[in-house]
Amino acid sequence: MAGAKNAAAHIPPLWSLEATVAVNPYVGQAGEPLQVAAARLARVAGVRTVPERAHFKAKFVANELSVADLEAGLAEVPELAATVDDLIAAMDKTVVAPETLPTLADLAEEVSDINWPDFVAERIGHWAGGHYDTGQALWPAPKERAWLSWRSFAQRDLTPEIFGLTGFASRVASMSMSARGALTKCAEDMGITADACESYFHTLLIRLGGWAQLASGEAFRANLKGDGNNDITDLLTAKLVFEAALLARYKDKIGSAWERVLQEHAQPIVPSEDDLIDAALQAAADHAAARALDQTLAQPVTAKDDLPNVQAAFCIDVRSEVFRRALEASGDGIETIGFAGFFGIAAAHHGFASDVLETRGPVLINPGATSAATDPQDSDMLTRVAKRVTRAWGRFRLAAVSSFAFVEATGPLYLGKLVRDSLAQKHPSLGVGPAPALSDSITLEDRIGMAATILSAMSMKSGFAKVVLLAGHGAGVVNNPHASALQCGACGGHAGDVNARLVALLLNDADVRTGLVEKGIEVPAETVFLAGLHDTVTDEVRLYEDDLPAGHTQVATIASLKQALSMAAKVTRTERSARLPRATDQAAVMERAKNWSETRPEWGLAGCSAFIAAPRARTTGRSLDGRSFLHSYDWRQDTNFQVLELILTAPVVVASWISLQYYGSSVAPDAFGAGNKLLHNVTGGIGVVEGNGGVLRGGLPWQSVHDGENFMHDPLRLSVAIEAPREAISDILNRHAGVAALFDNGWLKLFAMDDEGRLGWRYTGGGEWVSLRGDKDAPPIAAE
Numbered sequence: 001m002a003g004a005k006n007a008a009a010h011i012p013p014l015w016s017l018e019a020t021v022a023v024n025p026y027v028g029q030a031g032e033p034l035q036v037a038a039a040r041l042a043r044v045a046g047v048r049t050v051p052e053r054a055h056f057k058a059k060f061v062a063n064e065l066s067v068a069d070l071e072a073g074l075a076e077v078p079e080l081a082a083t084v085d086d087l088i089a090a091m092d093k094t095v096v097a098p099e100t101l102p103t104l105a106d107l108a109e110e111v112s113d114i115n116w117p118d119f120v121a122e123r124i125g126h127w128a129g130g131h132y133d134t135g136q137a138l139w140p141a142p143k144e145r146a147w148l149s150w151r152s153f154a155q156r157d158l159t160p161e162i163f164g165l166t167g168f169a170s171r172v173a174s175m176s177m178s179a180r181g182a183l184t185k186c187a188e189d190m191g192i193t194a195d196a197c198e199s200y201f202h203t204l205l206i207r208l209g210g211w212a213q214l215a216s217g218e219a220f221r222a223n224l225k226g227d228g229n230n231d232i233t234d235l236l237t238a239k240l241v242f243e244a245a246l247l248a249r250y251k252d253k254i255g256s257a258w259e260r261v262l263q264e265h266a267q268p269i270v271p272s273e274d275d276l277i278d279a280a281l282q283a284a285a286d287h288a289a290a291r292a293l294d295q296t297l298a299q300p301v302t303a304k305d306d307l308p309n310v311q312a313a314f315c316i317d318v319r320s321e322v323f324r325r326a327l328e329a330s331g332d333g334i335e336t337i338g339f340a341g342f343f344g345i346a347a348a349h350h351g352f353a354s355d356v357l358e359t360r361g362p363v364l365i366n367p368g369a370t371s372a373a374t375d376p377q378d379s380d381m382l383t384r385v386a387k388r389v390t391r392a393w394g395r396f397r398l399a400a401v402s403s404f405a406f407v408e409a410t411g412p413l414y415l416g417k418l419v420r421d422s423l424a425q426k427h428p429s430l431g432v433g434p435a436p437a438l439s440d441s442i443t444l445e446d447r448i449g450m451a452a453t454i455l456s457a458m459s460m461k462s463g464f465a466k467v468v469l470l471a472g473h474g475a476g477v478v479n480n481p482h483a484s485a486l487q488c489g490a491c492g493g494h495a496g497d498v499n500a501r502l503v504a505l506l507l508n509d510a511d512v513r514t515g516l517v518e519k520g521i522e523v524p525a526e527t528v529f530l531a532g533l534h535d536t537v538t539d540e541v542r543l544y545e546d547d548l549p550a551g552h553t554q555v556a557t558i559a560s561l562k563q564a565l566s567m568a569a570k571v572t573r574t575e576r577s578a579r580l581p582r583a584t585d586q587a588a589v590m591e592r593a594k595n596w597s598e599t600r601p602e603w604g605l606a607g608c609s610a611f612i613a614a615p616r617a618r619t620t621g622r623s624l625d626g627r628s629f630l631h632s633y634d635w636r637q638d639t640n641f642q643v644l645e646l647i648l649t650a651p652v653v654v655a656s657w658i659s660l661q662y663y664g665s666s667v668a669p670d671a672f673g674a675g676n677k678l679l680h681n682v683t684g685g686i687g688v689v690e691g692n693g694g695v696l697r698g699g700l701p702w703q704s705v706h707d708g709e710n711f712m713h714d715p716l717r718l719s720v721a722i723e724a725p726r727e728a729i730s731d732i733l734n735r736h737a738g739v740a741a742l743f744d745n746g747w748l749k750l751f752a753m754d755d756e757g758r759l760g761w762r763y764t765g766g767g768e769w770v771s772l773r774g775d776k777d778a779p780p781i782a783a784e
Helices: 002-009 035-047 053-061 067-075 084-090 104-112 116-131 145-155 168-173 179-190 194-207 210-224 231-265 273-298 318-330 380-398 402-420 444-457 497-508 510-517 553-579 586-590 638-647 651-667 726-735 737-744
Strands: 310-315 334-339 349-350 356-361 369-373 436-438 467-474 528-535 542-545 611-614 628-632 672-674 682-683 687-690 719-722 750-753 759-765 768-771
Touching: 002 194, 002 231, 035 194, 035 273, 035 369, 053 273, 053 682, 067 084, 067 273, 067 334, 067 380, 084 273, 104 116, 104 231, 104 682, 116 145, 145 168, 145 179, 179 231, 194 231, 210 231, 273 611, 273 719, 273 750, 310 318, 310 553, 318 334, 318 467, 349 436, 349 497, 369 497, 436 497, 444 497, 444 510, 444 638, 467 553, 467 750, 467 768, 497 510, 497 528, 510 687, 528 586, 542 553, 553 586, 611 651, 638 726, 638 737, 651 737, 651 768, 672 687, 672 759, 682 726, 726 737, 726 750, 737 759
Parallel strands: 310 334, 310 467, 349 369, 467 528, 611 628, 611 719, 719 750
Antiparallel strands: 334 628, 349 356, 369 436, 528 542, 682 687, 750 759, 759 768
């Protein structure tokens, strides 16, 4: 059973489509370097872990990859006995795609001409779609433990018998009611040794694709709540039952081949020379990206010392970088701030006229507050009734008995709707609805503490502007199953309007402000906090002026802000249109939100390559091309480096999940991508399959990383640049082994910025740093 648990730990979690969350597909390999992960995934999944060699060759020819970068890449892979010339020569070599070790289903296919791998995937997927259904099915399956559910399903499923697995149903019926017992029995029958089990079980789980990832997600979410969940090992057991049945059916033909497969799975994971070369080339590309970032940060910019009229806080999301830069240039006296898009309140939220509990916060933490939409017009019940009528009508349309008659009788009436949708007359609903409110159970003392924590984390203890805009973000799209993947990752795959409005209402509360004074934070009486929502598809910004306190005095400042936001939207759309297919002008960008056939309404976070935590002065006025997460941070205001610890253990980890999801969906789309949007079918409201069944697809669709001709995401490991003393950063890593592993094993690249705002030191692992200016004894950032 230990082998099963270890194999399960290699599988990344997956969230359902209603609240898609970016996930690092290599989270299970965080404890080993890239070259070892490459060897492991080649064996169990037959996928590459770095781009093709031609990718690096193109960079080298374009002078984006220098000899110095290659030397730095070699230094990161000391076990590789090669020179720079060897690396250059290796770029011209075509490396054959790795082949995974076969499963029993693969071996059985070779001797039977029956596609057993797809058959098994289809049968398990058929069951899993009903078991994990989130409301799409009209007749939901009973909710019970996954193993018991599958066992009940499989002993009544005659399809395996029809395909030649005689006695399969009775075999399942004879299995233990305990998944542990069934797994152990199958492993013994198949002769799986302790040395081979982890590797082989990992292979089986990889073949289950998104179903295994969804089960891993169930365990992840249960662990956050302090509960247990064994869905992933239950799924593994179901897969193993099929494997054992196939071995029994074809043992005389595949027995010797199966023994050889087990022997290979029992061998230790050892990177090949090609794995080492690929790791060095990837490290070189990462160094080149960091070098380009350092050159951008070195550009001189005229500093602004005047107190701004407006401070606009945006999510650290890379899409905000373009808009922030445009907004600062569009109006005088505007300063922007970067902060996680949930703005410090992770809420369990009930939307208007809804009993569904939405997690409006990062998935790495449990919600710390509860909230609900208010009902100023007392229309909650009427809205609920209308929704029930709509649901009943939808069920009538889809029901087995009435669906055919419905099409015959009312089909022509839908012609108008089809025409309107085809002419893009349907406008996406984003950020509408009444204001949210924190639960009454949250005391004034707690609210004051929340407000003080939020302002401290934003490095805003003084120097408040007349208007402080808190701009969440979301993506207004139609007919897009992966719409939540374009929303705010810090808000659990939802738009950030609820969080922004909750925080603005909190900070405008007079009693809260009075309490803040005792905590050393005095917000001027004339300062107002204004919530907004940035639509990343159109770059329009909705302002929630109705939430402002009555009688506020900043009407003129807000009017000026509106003009600046409008101008910034035009500038941002113009810059973004150059990357969007068929976006010939601003109008074309706007239309993408309403086009129900648009597979690329926007690029999301494609291209992300850096995370910077520093005062805005270090990046303002410099174009980072919408590729950097920008978190405002002033270590001099950070008592005991508590905010720094929060940044390294939350936003940095979330950014790494986003970056590596795009990385994995680009270099290994078959294993870690969602496939082609044009072939997608939504199953169970959970996720998508390609075609009419089979393996659930996790990760990002192909259209999210590729424009049809070229990749829109450059697979790089995220460069994390922090302006803070190195000793403080190292101390935090010493206390958080999981975060340190990401840096120690090279999944993230860590840099400490110097007094000039450049990348002064590079973290080399194990608490060690090296100066990038050639001075090994360079002093730390000086305190004031």
